[in-house]
Every structure is written in structure tokens, then in C-alpha cells.
Amino acid sequence: MSRTPTTARRLFDRFEPVHALTYFAPESRDALGQAGFRGFWMGYFGARAAPLGSVGADVVTAVFYNFSPSHVARALPAAWEFASPADALRAREASAVAALARCGITDGTQVRTAADLLAKAAATAPLDGRPLFAANRALPWPDHSVARLWHASTLLREQRGDAHVAVLVANGVGGRECNVLHALADRVPREFIMRSREYDDQEWQSCVDRLAVRGFIDGHGALTDSGREFKGHLEDSTDRLSLSAFDALDDGDLELLFRTLTPVTRAVVAAGDIPAATPMGLRRDDLDDDGAQLS
Numbered sequence: 001m002s003r004t005p006t007t008a009r010r011l012f013d014r015f016e017p018v019h020a021l022t023y024f025a026p027e028s029r030d031a032l033g034q035a036g037f038r039g040f041w042m043g044y045f046g047a048r049a050a051p052l053g054s055v056g057a058d059v060v061t062a063v064f065y066n067f068s069p070s071h072v073a074r075a076l077p078a079a080w081e082f083a084s085p086a087d088a089l090r091a092r093e094a095s096a097v098a099a100l101a102r103c104g105i106t107d108g109t110q111v112r113t114a115a116d117l118l119a120k121a122a123a124t125a126p127l128d129g130r131p132l133f134a135a136n137r138a139l140p141w142p143d144h145s146v147a148r149l150w151h152a153s154t155l156l157r158e159q160r161g162d163a164h165v166a167v168l169v170a171n172g173v174g175g176r177e178c179n180v181l182h183a184l185a186d187r188v189p190r191e192f193i194m195r196s197r198e199y200d201d202q203e204w205q206s207c208v209d210r211l212a213v214r215g216f217i218d219g220h221g222a223l224t225d226s227g228r229e230f231k232g233h234l235e236d237s238t239d240r241l242s243l244s245a246f247d248a249l250d251d252g253d254l255e256l257l258f259r260t261l262t263p264v265t266r267a268v269v270a271a272g273d274i275p276a277a278t279p280m281g282l283r284r285d286d287l288d289d290d291g292a293q294l295s
Helices: 005-024 026-035 039-052 057-064 069-073 085-102 109-124 131-137 145-170 175-184 190-196 201-213 225-246 251-270
Strands: none
Touching: 005 026, 005 085, 005 145, 005 225, 005 251, 026 039, 026 085, 039 057, 039 085, 039 131, 057 069, 057 131, 085 145, 109 145, 109 225, 109 251, 131 145, 145 225, 175 190, 175 201, 175 225
């Protein structure tokens, strides 16, 4: 049987919600607040950047890529005056386990199997050029199966995210432009991106103008055929780079991973914490299929 980049995309749609729950679950917000962080964004930047250590705004702006420098700078390095990276790591893992438990994800054969297979993939996934993945992979592995499931999902989503940033850089798409392109491709509503990534109308239009010069946007502000083709190229390239993360799994492992992980993802999505529209552009129309679809 053979694997295609679509396999990597379908896996992303399954492990990303397991990780992303930590951004939307009330357990996470409460835990990070109790750790000392002030407000959602200080908790977000602090917790996600914590594997890197007590880094400042420039490092996080570079690695996270699509946030404005001023947005990050309001949270870092000030966050470390309220809580340490170690505090953030403890809070994010404990709250993720609590949130998953509320979704009905507890220790059991299915969860242990999915966690072990994701961990097997993450342990040998390509590390080169992937700083956020490397920082997370250097952390100790949790013992509890649900924590391992979340941690392995986190590793693989950051591994893919680092690859996506590399694709954007190689194709000359800046961090602020990529959000605009994502919205214009109908992956996420413009209003959501403008609010969550802090654009004003002037910056948004500047990004549109730069993309229009490259022939990707027409005079009405819509993607041209070239723009749609280019966006597809970015996504397909990310999928191709991400597929190698699962080289350690044979076809039987991959089939088993889909069978055990997909029901977990359905339970997480059904809990309702993760909104239908997110910057990650998650797809839900395939989650009724537990198969790997290897050809």
C-alpha cells in the first residue's frame, strides 16, 4: 500500500483537536490564570513558548510566525515575571488532561494504543529546521496515557507547524500575509483572523496589496486562479513535508492509529470547546471515516 500527502492532512485533522483543546478549554484558562499569567494571551504565549525557556518577544514572533510583534510583546517577556516556563508546562499538561477527561477521554486500551503510536511517530520524526518541535520533544514524556496522547499530539502538530513556516518562508509569504491568504481562501473568516491576530484595516489592506502585486488577488479582493493554485501549493507542500513524520509506523500501525485516534477526535469535537472556525483551518467532514485510506 502507498501513502500520499493526503494521509498527513487527514492525520492532522485528527491529532490537532487533541492538542488544540488546550487553547479553548476553560480548564486551560483557569490553570494558566492560577499559575499567575494575566489574561488569555499571556497564558497562550507563555504556555506555548514555555518549552523554549524564558524567551522574549522576538524569538516567539519568529517561531510562531503569524502574530504581530506588538501582540507578542505585550505578553513576553513580562509573562516570566508572573510564572516560570516550568509552571506553564505543568499547568498546560494538567489542564489538558482534565479537559480531555471532561470530553470522555480517559485511560483505556484505545487511548493507550493511540498514544503509543503517536509517540512512536513523534520520537523519530524529522527534527531539522523545526525549533518548536525540537523544544517540545526535549521535554520528559508523561507517564499517564492521556497526558502521553496530548503530548504526542502536541509534538506532531508543532512538527507540522514548523514545516508550514518553512514552506511559507521559502515561497516568500510573510507571517502577516499568510493569515490574509488563509482568509481569502475561505479557510477561516476574515473577522476571526483580524480579531485573533490583531489586524487593523490598514495593515490588512497592505497585505492584500502585496499579494495582489504577485497576481494572487484581483481588483475585487478575491483570489485569482493563480492565487488559488498558489494556496494549494502551500498546503500540499506542507502535507508532503509532514508525511515523513509517520515513517516509523508501518501500514498496520497507521490503520490502527486511524481506528483508535479518530473516535477520540470525534469526542473532543463533540464536546464543543473548539469553534468550527479556527486559524488552524481544521476540517471535520472526514471524521466519520476511521480508516487510513491507503491505496
